[in-house]
Amino acid sequence: MNKILVIISREFLTRIRKKSFIITTLLMPVIMVVLILLPVYLSNHTDKSCTIYVLDDNSYFIHKFHNTSKIKFEYPSGELEGLKQRCVNGECDAVLHILSGSQSNRANLFFYKDPPLSLKNGISEQMDEVMFDRALQQEFNVDVQRYKVIKENAHSDIQTLQIDRDGRAQEKMVEMNRFVGIICGVLIYFFVFTYANQVMRSVIEEKSNRIIEVIVSSVKPFQFMMGKIVGVALTGLTQFVAQITLIVLMIFVVGSVAPQVFSDNSTAELLSQNGGGFAGATVATNSDVFTNISTFYSFPFSTLIFCFLFYFIIGYLMYASLFAGVGSATDNETDSQQLVLPISIPLIASLIVIASGISPQHELIRWLSFIPFTSPIAMLYRIPSGVPLWELLLSGGILLLTFLLCVKFAAKIYRVGLLLYGKKVTWRELIRWMKM
DSSP states (O other): HHHHHHHHHHHHHHHTHHHHHHHHHHHHHHHHHHHHHHHHHHHSSSSSEEEEEEEEETTTSSSOOOOOOOEEOOOOOOOOHHHHHHTTTTSEEEEEOOOGGGGGGEEEEESSSSSTTHHHHHHHHHHHHHHHHHHHHHHHHHHHHHHHHHHHOOOOOOOEEEETTTTOOOOOOOOHHHHHHHHHHHHHHHHHHHHHHHHHHHHHHHHHHHHHHEEEEEEEEHHHHHHHHHHHHHHHHHHHHHHHHHHHHHHHHHHHHHHTTTTTHHHHHHHHHHTOOOOHHHHHHHHHHHHHHHSSSSSSSHHHHHHHHHHHHHHHHHHHHHHHHHHHHOSHHHHHHHHHHHHHHHHHHHHHHHHTOOOSSSSSHHHTTTTTTTTHHHHHHGGGGGOOOOHHHHHHHHHHHHHHHHHHHHHHEEEEEEETOOOOHHHHHHHHHHHH
């Protein structure tokens, strides 16, 4: 046991002292904070409030546009050139000139400074609605006041609500949950393969330098393999905990220094307009950034972090043991890649599947979340959208059992292949070693 601890200590201390480790540990939290806070910020400050001067040559659209939280329409008198000059002077953000006669469905939007990207579509939708209303009234000779009543009663308002098995409903941001799930899947892939590859490369390097011959004279091959795997695992775990701590601290600093940056009374309205399903939500102006994050994302981050940690550790240990076995059976990375590819395919395939935009509740994703070689990515993709506890426990149990089996078979390969030089190993030979 003491020998394993010595190997663990050596692997751990060697890696955390590298510049690449320090840079990655500091850089990743910055990227994650941006990914977490940017959607929250954009939901409150996607577009600035704009004032639009409307000049209608037909006088039909006058007072027909309705103001929104981000667009205000005004109808000043005057000629086009005069209104454009007022726009240049900063009295308004743009001038909407609706053409006359047969071109009444066309308009020019004059601006001095670049308007928000959504402004053109917002105006176009309102114009289409007004023209459609006019066409219906003229075609069926419907009284204007009666038509307004009909239109008001025919208005729809849809919220997205997910129900559990007990029938309780909770508002969900479907698109955002999928986005978070994909990010988690990509991070799991990155962490698992990065550290598992480190184990394999370390074994190949020490084997090619013949250092391993000296090491195995003092320790058993299994002790050496487990020491290396656990040492790299502790490196990854240390980096993960450090990054989570930095992320929380950075978010706290942002919330303390600029509490109003991520608060806006119109958040609920904007989310509702964008299909977020938070039409009934209320975001207090004085709430801190953590409250806004909790309001914006419809799942507990504590659960996500815990599951991410579990699937990262067990998923890494499973793949690292397999990669260590492959590394012990080859002399160089070129040969190792041929053996690693079949092992990597399940994880790569699951990443491709979730990147396709498939629903987290799809039956394929559900089954992938139970298969141990794909569950680290598939289950993390499902969690933001909600997963029954029994499925989570079953998936974790299968993954843990598979890890123990992988360690057992990898140890057999490791024992035989560690001192094997100058020979290309095939999968048939690896399977034969596992049966020994």
